[in-house]
Amino acid sequence: MIITRKVLKEYLFTDGQLYPKMTYGFIKRLKNRIVTSPQSTQWNIYSYLRNLRYSEYHLNNSMLRKSLSFVSVYHTVCLLFRYKALRRLSFLTGFQIDPGSFGKGLMIYHYGSIVVNAGAKIGDYATIYPGVLIGAKENGCPTIGHHCFIGAGSKILGGVKIGNHVTIAPNAVVVKDVPDYAVVGGVPAKIIKIKDESTSN
Secondary structure, three states: OOOOHHHHHHHHHHHHHHOHHHHOOHHHHHHHHHOOOHHHHHHHHHHHHHHHHHHHHHHHOOOOOOOOOHHHHHHHHHHHHHHHHHHHHHHHHOEEOOOOOEOOOOEEOOOOOEEEOOOOEEOOOOEEOOOEEEEOEOOEOOEEOOOOEEOOOOEEEOOOEEOOOOEEOOOOEEOOOEOOOEEEEOOOOEEEEEOOHHHOO
């Protein structure tokens, strides 16, 4: 959870390591923002993530979470501007992700529909592809561990618990708990194999 400026900087730094061409120097960032190229796609994805992190920080310090004060009013105003930017980038990228859903080190490679329920919790260093739905059912919302790979078109539904270092194959539909280091696929998803822990860290 991003509450302090220190934690915000940690999240931004960790995310930035995954998008190095977007973060090295003002001139490069300006070029990537202007020039129409594959890098401009990455720039918009990286911008979405930055606004997502700032939105979480401002939300947790706003009047919605804190008592009324000058500081909470300031964060509320900043939150409105960040939400406006997120809305614009959401139309552009196809992402619908609520602040606070993902831990640090989130990697998204391409534009496309990615819908994450506000109640879902995903750990650090997740990799996610387009067409993914992480949604709620009557038994709750998914909880996903660290270092998970979520393939294109996959669905994770209900109050399932996904372990750490899990690989979810493209187009899989996960409706049951998945242990650590598992590779799952199919409809409904079944365990294909358990990865070697020594090669997954």
